[in-house]
Amino acid sequence: MDYLSRAITVADGAFGGAVYNWVKTRQRMRNNAAFSADVYRLEALVRELSDRGKDFSIAEIEARREELAAQRQQMRDKYPEHYADLKSDYSIDLRQIQRARAADSSAVIGFYGNAQIMYRLFVSADTIDLTILDDVKDRVRTLSEQLPELRDNAADPAPFHAALREIYGHLFSGIDGLLPERLHIIANDYLEQIPYSALRQDREGEAPRYLGVEKTLSRQFSLRSMELLQDIQLPDVQAQPLALAPVFENELLEASALRQAGFQLPPLLYNAEEVTTLQSIGPGRFYLANRATLRNFLRHADRHSIIHLATHAISSEVDGLASRVYLLDDAGQPVSLYAADIGNQTLNADLVTLSACETGAGSQHVVEGTVGLTKAFIAAGARGVVASNWAVDDRATAELMETFYRAIDAGQSPPAALRTARRTYLARHPEAHPSRWAAFESYGGRGIPRWEDAYPWWQSPWAYAALALFALLGAFWGVKKIRHA
Known part of the structure; x- marks a missing residue:
């Protein structure tokens, strides 16, 4: 299990490390004004260098690349604890992931693929499973690439629905009966483009059962960023x-x-x-x-x-x-x-x-x-x-x-x-x-958003009614004083 956790850490960091790094960086930016200013300064250099509308000479491009490299090194020298934290904190413990899934009665499913391999990681309250899906990777890739055209063919929706059933069958084979109510899906490459909410769990001829209707789905960028986005204050x-x-x-x-x-x-x-x-x-x-x-x-x-x-x-x-x-x-x-x-x-x-x-x-x-x-x-x-x-x-x-x-x-x-x-x-x-x-x-993040849907007392209908009443009483009192005079 330790070896599998280390292997998943490498894959997870490769596919989701950028999001994780930015979430951690933003948190430090909120708490450190000087760090925030330095990050914005660095990002301005990156945007300038990547601006296709600017006609830089080769010498100017090289000068800006050197400046960018120097600025990045200055950031590492100035904030070594930040970069050390990014490296040391990125580790996956599948047993810990499993305990978290047991706590909220959910499961996480990672679909990872490229031209050479496709595999699935499934972690639920009582299961940790890694399955190689090489025998179906070419078919899944072909179907995923065909989906947009099939989806837009309103005159004949049957092939689209057939593709949704087939993709579900390939990707969820062996775990269909293990799925809890809440699923967190991670996917990379062509697997990222699959509309998981629309995948059909039913067989042909049965009443439709769509995955995103039968289950609560969240899409995640990586295992580590999923935890971080949930926990960050x-x-x-x-x-x-x-x-x-x-x-x-x-x-x-x-x-x-x-x-x-x-x-x-x-x-x-x-x-x-x-x-x-x-x-x-x-x-x-x-x-x-x-x-x-x-x-x-x-x-x-x-x-x-x-x-x-x-x-x-x-x-x-x-x-x-x-x-x-x-x-x-x-x-x-x-x-x-x-x-x-x-x-x-x-x-x-x-x-x-x-x-x-x-x-x-x-x-x-x-x-x-x-x-x-x-x-x-x-x-x-x-x-x-x-x-x-x-x-x-x-x-x-x-x-x-x-x-x-x-x-x-x-x-x-x-x-x-x-x-x-x-x-x-x-x-x-x-x-x-x-x-x-x-x-x-x-x-x-899959937490409940902060939302105070009640108006403050001074914006409530009762407050406006009270203000109107006071205004009316004030006007009445003013008229009464004038008449008395």
């Missing part, structure tokens, strides 16, 4: 939502660097409903239409426990850090919030919901996997992110988000609330295609 902030829903008018954008060249931002007819749902639950900061600006986001993002962005997004398959969500500038025109810039401030949110298309996608790094908006918000300090795996239907999303947030308000975690939202949607629309309800998944 965030500072006290306003335990209320910051929500933005901009309005668009068919703006045509130039996006030649992205997959969607000439991407158009059509009007969103139902995104405002998502924000009004949050407003109906309780207080917060809510920005609709032309008030949903990048300026308002940047002004308040680090002060809220919940952030909700109901907008458009583009995920770049070329450069994940060029992935973006769209807000508005002060003139009401679309402006980009890039993944590369999200970390310019440290967030303290328990939950960031990216209610937009393909916010869980991005470019594929050979080691780190998908690099895009989801990891950018986690690296910026958010505990958890809810993001979509494909283009989502505006109306269906509004309906899902209403159920999701009412479940959060009732005390459910984001993974559990998403399961509730899926079940509720299917109860209302039993024939709905998974493309309408299975896109969103919960990444990272």
Whole structure:
């Protein structure tokens, strides 16, 4: 078991080390202003060097690379305890993982694969199992690559559903009967792109049983970051939502660097409903239409426990850090919030919901996997992110988000609330295609977000009624004094 723990530590660190390092770094940045300033200075150099819009000469590039290397060495020399902590604290004890799973009646499943090998790690309250899946890796890769095209073939959904059944059969063979109610899924490479919530547990001809409806699923980046995101203590902030829903008018954008060249931002007819749902639950900061600006986001993002962005997004398959969500500038025109810039401030949110298309996608790094908006918000300090795996239907999303947030308000975690939202949607629309309800998944932290949904006494209806009464009495008393005079 010790050998297996050491082997998993190496694999886990390779695939999830970057997220773990950023979570640890953000925590130190919150507590050390000088360290925070040095990190921002270093990141500015990285962004400048990677800016494709700047025409650097070879000599200038080399000079900046040397400067970057020198700055990194200065950081190591100035904060040796931080870098020592990153190395010494990254170890996996599978027995400890098992005890944690017994405590919360859950299981963690890691799917790891590349061109040469595929294997599955399963840890539950009473089982630690490592299974080699080489005999099905080529078939699973082929199916995973076919899924987007099959999903978008609305005229013939049968092949898509057949693929979802087959993938489930290959990946969960031997553990199907061992699955508890709560599952934490880690996956890398092509396995990361599989929509686990939509996988079908039923056999052909049986009533549909989708994994993300039958079970509560959370998506994790690694075993170690899963523990860290759960345990980390965030500072006290306003335990209320910051929500933005901009309005668009068919703006045509130039996006030649992205997959969607000439991407158009059509009007969103139902995104405002998502924000009004949050407003109906309780207080917060809510920005609709032309008030949903990048300026308002940047002004308040680090002060809220919940952030909700109901907008458009583009995920770049070329450069994940060029992935973006769209807000508005002060003139009401679309402006980009890039993944590369999200970390310019440290967030303290328990939950960031990216209610937009393909916010869980991005470019594929050979080691780190998908690099895009989801990891950018986690690296910026958010505990958890809810993001979509494909283009989502505006109306269906509004309906899902209403159920999701009412479940959060009732005390459910984001993974559990998403399961509730899926079940509720299917109860209302039993024939709905998974493309309408299975896109969103919960990444990272799985605790209940801080949310004070009651208004402070001075903002309550009773307070306003009392103020109105005092004003009326004051006016009456003033009139009485004048008449007496």
